[in-house]
Amino acid sequence: MKIITVVLCAALLAGGYFFWVMPVNRSSARISIEQGMTAGEIAGALKEKGIIPKKTVFLRLLELTRKDREIKRGMYEFAAGENYAGIIHKLVSGDIIVIKLTVPEGFRAEQIAGLIADFKLGDRDKFMNIVNKNKLEGCLFPDTYFVSTGSSEQDIADMMVNRFEKVFPQELLEEGGKYNFSKNDIVTLGSIIEKEAMKKNERSLISSVFHNRLKKRCYLESCATVQYALGEHKEKLSYKDLQVKSPYNTYRHYGLPPGPICNPGLDSLKAAVFPEKTELMYFVSNGDGTHKFSRDYKTHLEVQ
Numbered sequence: 001m002k003i004i005t006v007v008l009c010a011a012l013l014a015g016g017y018f019f020w021v022m023p024v025n026r027s028s029a030r031i032s033i034e035q036g037m038t039a040g041e042i043a044g045a046l047k048e049k050g051i052i053p054k055k056t057v058f059l060r061l062l063e064l065t066r067k068d069r070e071i072k073r074g075m076y077e078f079a080a081g082e083n084y085a086g087i088i089h090k091l092v093s094g095d096i097i098v099i100k101l102t103v104p105e106g107f108r109a110e111q112i113a114g115l116i117a118d119f120k121l122g123d124r125d126k127f128m129n130i131v132n133k134n135k136l137e138g139c140l141f142p143d144t145y146f147v148s149t150g151s152s153e154q155d156i157a158d159m160m161v162n163r164f165e166k167v168f169p170q171e172l173l174e175e176g177g178k179y180n181f182s183k184n185d186i187v188t189l190g191s192i193i194e195k196e197a198m199k200k201n202e203r204s205l206i207s208s209v210f211h212n213r214l215k216k217r218c219y220l221e222s223c224a225t226v227q228y229a230l231g232e233h234k235e236k237l238s239y240k241d242l243q244v245k246s247p248y249n250t251y252r253h254y255g256l257p258p259g260p261i262c263n264p265g266l267d268s269l270k271a272a273v274f275p276e277k278t279e280l281m282y283f284v285s286n287g288d289g290t291h292k293f294s295r296d297y298k299t300h301l302e303v304q
Contacts, residue, residue: 024084025051030077032120032149033091039068042091051078051087058084067092074150075120096149103160105142105265106194108228112140112160112263122153130157138187138260139164167266175273179211184259186272191260194268195224198289203271205293208278218281220250228261 029049033042039062043055052058061084062068074096078087089095099119103112109131110124117124130153131137140157141164147156168183176186189210197203213220227233229246242249248257282300283291294300 024053024087025078025080025082027080028078030075030097032075033071033073035073037071037073039071042071046087051082052084058087061088072096072150074148094150098146098148100144101147101156102144103140103142103263105268106191106262107140107142108262109137109140116153116156119147121147121149121151122156127153127157130154135259136161138184138191138263140263141167142263142265168269172269172273179214179273181273185256186269187264188256188258188260190264190269190272191262192220192222192224192257193271194264195227195262196222196283197268197271200267202291203268204274204276205278205280206283206291207271207275209280209283209293211275212279212281214255216281217254219252219254220256222250225250225257225261228257 027050029051031045031049031051033045037045039059040055043052043058043062046052046058047055059068065088067088071091072094074094076090076095077097078090082090099121101115101119101121103115107115110128113124113127113131116122116127131140134157136157140160143160143163145156145159145163147159151159172186173183176182179185181189189207192210193203193206197206210220210222223237225248226237226241226244229244229248230241234241242251245252247253248261250257278293279295280293282294282297284294284300284304285291
């Protein structure tokens with residue numbers, strides 16, 4: 001009787017080991033594990049993608065190893081020839097795909113939300129709800145991020161804001177104090193400069209124009225702020241566009257708008273508090289990314 005029992009146990013162990021180490025998937029595949037998925041739903045998704053041949057075996061192995069509650073969310077990639085042991089280890093260790101997300105300077109929050117959605121890193125509307133609720137426009141620092149596919153929309157927003165706080169120099173606040181600028185003022189002016197300046201070497205000149213206009217209490221008359229107020233980009237603004245009712249319309253409201261109109265890079269933030277010392281009051285596009293600058297309105301009209 002004892003001999004039969006030992007032989008039976010050995011057979012069961014051998015069978016279990018066979019299931020544990022045998023290759024099960026013949027081709028590579030990706031699968032997304034979402035928050036709240038049950039072990040059964042995960043097993044079903046794995047079988048549907050051809051990663052495992054049998055749900056029951058996978059669930060039994062999960063139960064035996066007590067790993068059924070340790071699977072982490074995210075996007076996983078499985079190579080051909082993986083076994084149950086490797087599949088379960090990957091799901092439990094959180095060996096998820098990391099996506100390279102590059103946010104260009106001057107992108108608005110809604111454009112960043114679009115990138116996040118395009119890369120399937122999160123939901124566009126959820127991200128924008130976080131941005132709007134916490135007033136994060138301007139603080140989503142443009143940079144290259146490596147985002148784990150298991151990250152939430154809040155995680156991604158926090159990553160960008162933390163980067164902004166890390167790179168924003170204390171000297172900008174000190175220099176901004178000379179103009180009675182708050183941090184929001186610096187970021188707001190920096191965002192306008194970012195949208196107006198196509199060339200790096202013109203940022204301080206454009207800043208100079210805006211500083212001179214603020215000093216003389218003239219309208220900033222930034223087309224970029226009108227574009228923001230309209231909620232769309234137009235190659236050329238009409239007279240009607242310039243009349244849009246919005247606190248962001250700097251053709252109708254003095255001073256800086258209430259907040260940033262995009263997410264500026266460090267060069268534009270620095271330009272906001274380190275303007276060129278000039279008497280310039282106007283600038284107009286040359287159509288090639290550069291601008292003509294003028295001190296008076298008559299010259300401004302002549303160079304257009």
